[in-house]
Amino acid sequence: MPEYRPSVDEYRQTLKLREEHIRESWVKAMEARIVRRELQDCYNTEGVNNIExxxxxxxxxxxxIRDNKVKGYKVIDQE
Known part of the structure; x- marks a missing residue:
């Protein structure tokens, strides 16, 4: 059975897509961190009315935080 080996261009494209995926994942995680800081500031400044x-x-x-987790590039099925 012949073994498939990707070309250099295919490999570079895969690396580029992987980096973009990871970068977007980190950007979303950092956005969640910013919203958390805003929420903490809101709680601290609003006092007893913070819930409303x-x-x-x-x-x-x-x-x-449910959706914006840092995810790896590979997905492994664990069934």
């Missing part, structure tokens, strides 16, 4: 005032920001942060 910061609710939208808290919901946005919860959605971001």
């Amino acid at each position: 005032v910061c609710y939208d920001l808290a919901q946005k942060y919860l959605a971001m």
